[in-house]
Amino acid sequence: MNDTAATTDLLAVTLAQTLAQEHVADIVETLNEQDIATIAHVLGELPFERAVEVLDQPEFGAAAEALALLPEGRAGALLSAMSADRAADVFQEFDEETAARLSGRIDRQTRSDLKKLLAYPEHSAGSIMTTEFVSVPSSWSVQQTIDHIRRVERSRETVYAIYVLDAATRKLVRAVSLRRLIAGDPDAPVESVVPAHKPITVTPEIDREEVARLITKYDLLAVPVVDDDDHVIGIVTFDDVIDAMIAETTEDVQKLGGMEALDQPYNEIGFLGMIRKRAGWLSILLLGEMLTASVMQHFEGELEKAIVLTLFIPLIMSSGGNSGSQATSLIIRALALREVTLKDWWRVALREVPTGLTLGTILGAIGVVRIILWQWAGFYDYGPHWVLVAATVGAALLGIVTFGSLAGSMLPFALKRLGFDPASASAPFVATLVDVTGLIIYFGVAALILTGTML
Amino acid sequence: MNDTAATTDLLAVTLAQTLAQEHVADIVETLNEQDIATIAHVLGELPFERAVEVLDQPEFGAAAEALALLPEGRAGALLSAMSADRAADVFQEFDEETAARLSGRIDRQTRSDLKKLLAYPEHSAGSIMTTEFVSVPSSWSVQQTIDHIRRVERSRETVYAIYVLDAATRKLVRAVSLRRLIAGDPDAPVESVVPAHKPITVTPEIDREEVARLITKYDLLAVPVVDDDDHVIGIVTFDDVIDAMIAETTEDVQKLGGMEALDQPYNEIGFLGMIRKRAGWLSILLLGEMLTASVMQHFEGELEKAIVLTLFIPLIMSSGGNSGSQATSLIIRALALREVTLKDWWRVALREVPTGLTLGTILGAIGVVRIILWQWAGFYDYGPHWVLVAATVGAALLGIVTFGSLAGSMLPFALKRLGFDPASASAPFVATLVDVTGLIIYFGVAALILTGTML
Incomplete structure (x- = not known):
């Protein structure tokens, strides 16, 4: 050596x-x-x-x-x-x-x-369950059960949930907590301390997110995984679920940021892996955004006549994207928490339209005031028709913010309906959707207000 | 009646x-x-x-x-x-x-x-702790402790963690789990089953996020909250922490979407409350985005000479915003999981610059190919200098995506350094920051490449 x-x-x-x-x-x-x-x-x-x-x-x-x-x-x-x-x-x-x-x-x-x-498939209950749990036949007494736990304690992931099986068929009958067990009469049968209701169970194919939801809802220490015959094949414990929840949150935040989930810590993923996870969505969004160039080409005549309109393009587009991004993250989270479900889409739409109109009125007013201030203060001359320009910007903001709120809130529903993860409705995705429509709304409003004067 | x-x-x-x-x-x-x-x-x-x-x-x-x-x-x-x-x-x-x-x-x-x-302040350990826990003096035996638990079981939030206090001073000495307790010799002192190390504790002022981190890291069922004299004043259990984690995730997702956290379910918040939570950030972002109008005014001369440049403004701006939003959500999550800390900012910067350059090269290439294709296929005529226009768009995308990745990754560090929640670095916030710089980069590159021909 x-x-x-x-x-x-x-x-x-x-x-x-x-x-x-x-x-x-x-x-x-x-x-x-x-x-x-x-x-x-x-x-x-x-x-x-x-x-x-x-x-x-x-x-x-x-x-x-x-x-x-x-x-x-x-x-x-x-x-x-x-x-x-x-x-x-x-x-x-x-x-x-x-x-x-x-x-x-x-x-x-x-x-x-x-x-x-x-x-078992990745992220399923079967793939995160442990087979080291405590089960006893329903014919045992409380004391027999406690003695058994004492013997096997070191080799079990948890002993706080005990599964009581039918003595003959070994089917799951009840689950009892250790606290109830030790509070019971030692000589009574274990069935004397079990709760009245059947335990919550999951099948091994179920997604870990659903397991997390059940454990959280019912405040469980563990949930048993059963096969078709009601035999317990494993358990998922709350600490596995906490780990799974943290991993799911990481995935969701990364998807919201407009990329694929990394599946690895930031420090550990290699350079090429990182590029692969980020370049895909960026390229797709760029291709989508190219439609804006096509829209702009379509309105080139208007742009040449009224170059002042180009000044407000970034501002108007980004307001649409921002209002869409707000609505999207609200709905993604409400769907994840089951505050709203697929069938509530029209209720949400009925709510987002007046919200969007109000937000659009506020932003439109700010936009109009900005143009009036700059004109009066002499920072910039928007030309003889500056009042009409201000009206165009204000009306376009109203329309785009309303459209952004509505489109942003409906996108997660649409993705979920099509079988995708609603969290894929990232802020960049919504912004790209809204940008193209935003430009059409802007030039449409401009044509309406400015034809005969500037156009 | x-x-x-x-x-x-x-x-x-x-x-x-x-x-x-x-x-x-x-x-x-x-x-x-x-x-x-x-x-x-x-x-x-x-x-x-x-x-x-x-x-x-x-x-x-x-x-x-x-x-x-x-x-x-x-x-x-x-x-x-x-x-x-x-x-x-x-x-x-x-x-x-x-x-x-x-x-x-x-x-x-x-x-x-x-x-x-x-x-206790909102969201502190003190505000979410319960005072119903089990503590016993260190002079008791295992059996005495179990008997005590049996008596008080119904009135305690959890009995799975038992706090052993110094018999004289009542200071916290050790924590022992119920499973270890029942596996112990009933006649031995309770001190015979306690672990070698002192328990993890928190003070009541500590934030619930930190409590969640400790419970997750050490796989605890509960963490004791102690005062300055090491007296246990309460405990925070894992199910409180799961609830807190879900609430924190909701807050973070809503902040990432560019709004204030709702603090109420989507269905329950009133119309005015909803407007208040959303209008603030939208207005601030609009005011920030107004800088883009000022930048455009500054380059009005160039715009008039080369109106073809305006066609690509939405596309270029959004690519900067998208790459920034990716980097921001990556770093927000890495900071939350402590994969990186404040002092790692330069390590992250050293990583994001080559990543941004690579992503920018990919997007730049796509942009150039798009212009070449449209020109050749006759969909649109970018004029006699179309090769230079393609070069301008490509180079601008390279610069903007690199800048977006760098700025997006540094923003959460900056916010954290200034004492704000890094999750406030929303996709819309980053996009607004990058938009203004993006326009300057675009027109700068255009001046460099097109002066003497189109400008």
Whole structure:
């Protein structure tokens, strides 16, 4: 062993000793800043139980890479001891050769659990559930159940929700919380402490967003995932759901910004990956925006006669985009929270039209005042027909803001109806839609007011 | 009693009987759709414990209104039995007269708890904490602790986190989970099952976003709120944090859309409230956008000589806005997740410049190809200098997209540095910033390329 390797070794051993006392989340934070050789060393040196705890944290980014570097025996033992949902995540990150090499080193039970978990579609309840939950037959007593929990506590992701199964068919009958269980009479049957209503359940195919909605609505610690025969095949816990909610919010914010969701932290995505996620939408929006050039070409005659009209094009277009972007983000969020549903589209439309008219009147008035002020103060001369120019700008703002509010609020409904994520209705997308129409409205209003004088 | 009132009464009684068997979240959903008279009636008819459960749900919108309509005795008893954090929320919604009337009807302990809770600033840990938690002196045994939990279970918001206090000073020593407690030896001291490290705590003034971050990072069921002497004054549970996270996401999405956060569901906010939340930012953005008119006035000479330049103004401006909006939402989210911090601004800048240059090259190329195609196909004649026009548009897109990416990524840092919420850097805000500079870049590039030929 050469000197550098020896130094790394010594550092890793010291680091492992220091970290062994820390909170697992802090160990993860420290490890995430080390290079992969050090991380693997530390995982080798940490007490086994602590190493498992570290690997069980979804925030620990280098789990797959580090396990690939460890001796096969230790890696296999760690993978077998990890929670099944995390082990499945790690296996998805392994290259084929590592996956094949290490799957021979994990125990039979874990291997069969992993196989099932890896078969579910991404972001489904099945893909984020864990198979380590507590279930007892309905024939047991409260004390028997508590004794069972005491024995299996260390190997379960949560013991706060206990699933009571029919003693014969093993179908899910009730769910009971640990708090109710320990408050019950030890000698009574476990059925004496269960609630009156059947538990909320999900199927493995359901999207994680729906699971999050149920856990939030019913204030659950975990929700059981059941198959067609009402057998519990896993549970999704609230902390998995919090992680999923944070990931969904990140996706939504990035989509709202007019790009594809990164799916990776900003610091970790490569240069080409970043370009790929951003260039697509930018190019599509540019192609859409080219329609504005066509509209402008169409009105070239008017532009040449009244060049003063061009001065207000950016201002008018952006006001339409801004009012559209407001309405869109309002509706995207209201749809996500189920404050409104698809069938409410006309109710929203009836609300956005008067709102848009009011906002348009306010902006139109500001626009008119600006032109009058500049004319009076002598900052700029809008020509002999400046009153008509002011009227054109004011009326165009009124029309465009109203149209923007209406179009912006309807776009998320349209996307949802067509089966897309409403959050794809980004501010840039709405702005592009409204820009083209905005120009047509502007030149239409101009033709109406200015024909015979300036046009 | 007249006939209508009698019918309402009968309906409410029937509804109360039906609902009494439902899950509390479903009762809330049904009640939220009834008128306030029916809701109050149902609350009067439901079994007391169920009525308390309903009132404890933050999703139940009419709690304050309904309690104000109930007989004072029942309202006071319900308020005393509710969890303290929810009762505090309800008191904040009462008008002064109702608050005064009902505060005389609640028990002394609740009144003193409420007084403390209501003193904390909005969105602070103190304002969302509950005072109903389990604490035991460190001198107790495991069995004593479990027996205590069994007795107080019904009156505590959670019993899954137990706070172990110094027997003499009552300072917080350790936190232990119920699962570890029941797995322990009943006769051993409670200190035998506590973890090695001190619990994570927060002070009451800390923002709920920070509490959410800690609960998520350390996978906690609850975090204790301590005063300066390390006495536990309350706890914030994970379900309060999920609710807070959903509210924060709604605020952020609405701010990203270029408006003030509504603070109320879309369906419930009044017309004037809606206008107030939206008109402010729209007007400010319009005033900012007026700078584009000033820039255009400045370049009026160029515009008159080369009217073909105006055709591409919308297209070029929006590309700058779109690339800025992408960069802004990326950085807002990375800041919220602490993937980057304030001191990383230059690292981000060093990354966004090459990204912007690459994206700008792609968009510039598309713009150039568009002009060449239209010219060749004869859709439009850009004049004898059409090659120079294409070069101007291409170079301007390159410059503007690069500038947009850089400005968009730096704006959230600047806002955060100045003490504002980075999420206020909305897509419309960035677009307005970039529009003015975009026009200057466009006309600058045009002057460089076209002087001597078209200009």
